[in-house]
Amino acid sequence: MAETSTDHKAHTPFLSRPGVRRLAPFVLITAIALVFIFENRTSVEIRLLIPEVTMPLWGALLIAWGLGMVACAFTVRRRPNRHSRRPR
Incomplete structure (x- = not known):
């Protein structure tokens, strides 16, 4: 009996997918x-262009981390299938 693609995925170890x-990572x-x-x-005191605010450092770090994640989401684009591009 021929092996289907769903049978192959079922036998692939989880960490190898x-x-x-x-x-x-x-x-x-x-x-x-x-x-x-x-x-x-x-x-800590943080200067935001003109105003200076006092806030917990974890809040500032969390905001910076969140903005970095948003920037990453906008800049990293995934193509559906990058190997099927037609030569021009």
């Missing part, structure tokens, strides 16, 4: 970043 291999770096962010609880 391309989606998991691509996501694992992101999860690891995010976990380390969040631990670093929430360990810094002191209040």
Whole structure:
């Protein structure tokens, strides 16, 4: 009996799947970043162009991390199939 593509996916180990291999470094770096962010609880003065605000350092780090994630989401584009491009 011929093996189908769904049978092949069922036998692929979880950590060998391309989606998991691509996501694992992101999860690891995010976990380390969040631990670093929430360990810094002191209040600091931050200048936002003109006003100066006092806020916990973890809040400022969390805002910066979130803005970085948003920037990454906008700049990283995934093509559906990058190997099927037609030569011109």
